[in-house]
Amino acid sequence: MEYQVIIPAAGQGKRMGANRNKLLLEVDGRPIIVHTLKVFEQDENCRGILLAIHPDDHLVLLELFDQYNIRKVTAMVEGGKERQQSVYYALKQALPNGVVLVHDGARPFIQQNTINELVSVAKETGAAIAAVPVKDTIKTVKQGLVDKTIERSSLWSVQTPQAFRHSLLMEAYEQAESSAFLGTDDASLVEEMGKKIQVVEADYDNIKLTTKEDLIFAEAIIRKRKEQ
Numbered sequence: 001m002e003y004q005v006i007i008p009a010a011g012q013g014k015r016m017g018a019n020r021n022k023l024l025l026e027v028d029g030r031p032i033i034v035h036t037l038k039v040f041e042q043d044e045n046c047r048g049i050l051l052a053i054h055p056d057d058h059l060v061l062l063e064l065f066d067q068y069n070i071r072k073v074t075a076m077v078e079g080g081k082e083r084q085q086s087v088y089y090a091l092k093q094a095l096p097n098g099v100v101l102v103h104d105g106a107r108p109f110i111q112q113n114t115i116n117e118l119v120s121v122a123k124e125t126g127a128a129i130a131a132v133p134v135k136d137t138i139k140t141v142k143q144g145l146v147d148k149t150i151e152r153s154s155l156w157s158v159q160t161p162q163a164f165r166h167s168l169l170m171e172a173y174e175q176a177e178s179s180a181f182l183g184t185d186d187a188s189l190v191e192e193m194g195k196k197i198q199v200v201e202a203d204y205d206n207i208k209l210t211t212k213e214d215l216i217f218a219e220a221i222i223r224k225r226k227e228q
């Protein structure tokens with residue numbers, strides 16, 4: 001089942017503390033963004049990649065596309081201050097039909113079976129997101145004191161990809177812009193419209209490389225996969 005994917009890659013990586021776009025840092029000898037792009041490059045159902053970038057990274061990305069034979073990038077748009085803006089600018093360049101995935105450039109370990117299931121569920125229902133059950137006990141804390149413990153059985157840690165029918169995602173983004181709603185993921189914009197979102201259980205390897213420790217976890221995930 002065919003789809004297009006939007007990859008926001010225009011962040012500053014402040015929490016990584018790399019003083020540059022963290023997606024250009026290398027894991028297993030390749031930039032993080034190359035790992036992510038390669039997943040979609042190799043998926044025959046992916047008909048195009050729309051990338052939101054910082055203009056400073058434009059040339060280096062073009063060089064990486066050549067070096068790693070990445071041919072499916074159909075649009076490169078300048079990202080915005082917030083991730084949500086970056087996704088919206090890329091969405092405006094997408095073909096106006098079918099299923100659109102949004103996937104963080106900073107999640108290089110997404111598995112093909114999760115992508116397949118998300119696309120299929122989104123085609124059927126309109127919206128589907130990858131997530132895993134929360135493993136820790138979660139408490140709300142107020143002024144350093146435990147407020148309460150949240151019942152864990154209904155808590156899920158939400159990842160990307162998040163998959164939507166194009167028309168639904170566009171409507172959600174337009175509505176968010178007119179109401180100045182800012183969410184931390186794409187599904188929250190669709191939730192604002194009162195639409196149902198299906199959850200597809202993904203896996204714990206699909207981490208977002210956010211802080212320095214995550215680079216160590218990333219190398220470990222790659223080692224594990226090479227041994228499998």
Ligand SMILES: Nc1ccn([C@@H]2O[C@H](COP(=O)(O)OP(=O)(O)OP(=O)(O)O)[C@@H](O)[C@H]2O)c(=O)n1
Pocket residue numbers: 007008009010011012013014015016022023052053079080081082083084086087104105106107208209210
């Ligand atoms: N204005 C932004 C902010 C983020 N992103 C992208 O959205 C994804 C998820 O964001 P996050 O991991 O939080 O990245 P950064 O914003 O770069 O990190 P930080 O918040 O630590 O600066 C990343 O692929 C990032 O490049 C983006 O395209 N545009």
Ligand SMILES: C[C@](O)(CO)[C@H](O)COP(=O)(O)O
Pocket residue numbers: 083104158159160184185186208
């Ligand atoms: C979309 C996301 O990956 C879901 O977990 C995440 O919210 C985006 O990045 P954040 O800046 O760490 O919230």
